[in-house]
Amino acid sequence: xxxxxxxxxxxxxxxxxxxxxxxxxxxxxxxxxxxxxxxxxxxxxxxxxxxxxxxxxxxxxxxxxxxxxxxxxxxxxxxxxxxxxxxxxxxxxxxxxxxxxxxxxxxxxxxxxxxxxxxxxxxxxxxxxxxxxxxxxxxxxxxxxxxxxxxxxxxxxxxxxxxxxxxxxxxxxxxxxxxxxxxxxxxxxxxxxxxxxxxxxxxxxxxxxxxxxxxxxxxxxxxxxxxxxxxxxxxxxxxxxxxxxxxxxxxxxxxxxxxxxxxxxxxxxxxxxxxxxxxxxxxxxxxxxxxxxxxxxxxxxxxxxxxxxxxxxxxxxxxxxxxxxxxxxxxxxxxxxxxx
Ligand SMILES: Nc1ncnc2c1ncn2[C@@H]1O[C@H](COP(=O)(O)OP(=O)(O)OP(=O)(O)O)[C@@H](O)[C@H]1O
Ligand SMILES: [Mg+2]
Numbered sequence: 214x215x216x217x218x219x220x221x222x223x224x225x226x227x228x229x230x231x232x233x234x235x236x237x238x239x240x241x242x243x244x245x246x247x248x249x250x251x252x253x254x255x256x257x258x259x260x261x262x263x264x265x266x267x268x269x270x271x272x273x274x275x276x277x278x279x280x281x282x283x284x285x286x287x288x289x290x291x292x293x294x295x296x297x298x299x300x301x302x303x304x305x306x307x308x309x310x311x312x313x314x315x316x317x318x319x320x321x322x323x324x325x326x327x328x329x330x331x332x333x334x335x336x337x338x339x340x341x342x343x344x345x346x347x348x349x350x351x352x353x354x355x356x357x358x359x360x361x362x363x364x365x366x367x368x369x370x371x372x373x374x375x376x377x378x379x380x381x382x383x384x385x386x387x388x389x390x391x392x393x394x395x396x397x398x399x400x401x402x403x404x405x406x407x408x409x410x411x412x413x414x415x416x417x418x419x420x421x422x423x424x425x426x427x428x429x430x431x432x433x434x435x436x437x438x439x440x441x442x443x444x445x446x447x448x449x450x451x452x453x454x455x456x457x458x459x460x461x462x463x464x465x466x467x468x469x470x471x472x473x474x475x476x477x478x479x480x481x482x483x484x485x486x487x488x489x490x491x492x493x494x495x496x497x498x499x500x501x502x503x504x505x506x507x508x509x510x511x512x513x514x515x516x517x518x519x520x521x522x523x524x525x526x527x528x529x530x531x532x533x534x535x536x537x538x539x540x541x542x543x544x545x546x547x548x549x550x551x552x553x
Pocket of ligand 1: 289290291292293294295297310312342362363364365366367368369372411412414427428
């Protein structure tokens with residue numbers, strides 16, 4: 214096997230979904246034209262005529278590495294502040310996700326950088342999305358920030374459960390991995406805050422399933438939180454009842470005992486477990502206007518299951534109305550290991 218054939222084989226193994234014949238054409242083209250790329254603009258399209266398809270390609274001006282962008286029509290992931298694009302890295306022979314934000318709004322940039330900083334801080338913990346790079350770039354003369362992350366082939370847990378009914382084994386494995394990660398972060402005094410199926414990423418191949426938390430932009434350390442000025446920032450759909458009580462001025466955050474602040478994250482894990490176990494969405498899933506009174510009523514009427522040995526019961530324990538009664542990550546993990 215010559216060098217070119219080896220390259221094609223490795224890139225094919227990265228599961229980019231580029232058909233093999235197109236991949237062969239792309240590699241042949243890049244190998245024979247690479248020296249000319251640097252003089253072109255950082256973004257360009259591979260010539261359709263020669264290749265049979267046309268993916269936008271970029272040459273990194275610093276490293277000269279080549280990224281093949283796979284999402285031509287719309288981004289793979291669309292977040293509130295940024296987009297996520299899938300990319301095949303030609304030189305590293307790996308699929309990655311590039312998260313891109315134009316730097317027009319300082320608040321969004323600060324959140325983006327906070328996320329990168331927090332993910333990087335916890336890279337050695339299990340179940341945290343690997344971050345490969347953080348850089349500033351110009352796209353069409355506009356400044357952007359970019360974060361390069363490991364690609365999770367099923368996207369968020371929400372996307373995963375929408376496209377596929379998880380097997381019992383997959384559901385159990387995902388929730389166990391998630392509880393391990395959250396236990397580690399909680400032991401370090403962190404409150405993740407915006408935890409839910411939108412920020413948990415899934416990679417599944419045949420039998421194995423791997424999850425990672427992919428977004429830590431709202432993470433805070435409990436010791437640094439001033440309860441009187443606590444800045445709630447959470448996706449409405451996955452916000453616990455105490456959030457709605459705060460909005461409605463029923464109970465301020467400062468009334469929640471400090472040792473139970475992290476229970477907010479348990480509600481988010483409960484939402485994840487709900488989508489893993491149930492064919493039905495959360496009762497308020499279709500809500501477009503999050504009326505606090507309606508949300509408080511809906512989030513506080515989850516019925517206690519009869520079978521206290523069931524996974525549904527554990528889910529209920531994660532979604533108890535009162536955070537002081539809600540199960541913690543360590544305890545939930547212990548239960549899960551003992552019973553399932
Ligand atoms: N590493 C990754 N691998 C695969 N898909 C990803 C990855 N990171 C993000 N995505 C997809 O992109 C979406 C948006 O990502 P991200 O959470 O970074 O954006 P956001 O601006 O924080 O939005 P949100 O408010 O929905 O959390 C995710 O819900 C997921 O579908
Ligand atoms: Mg997010």
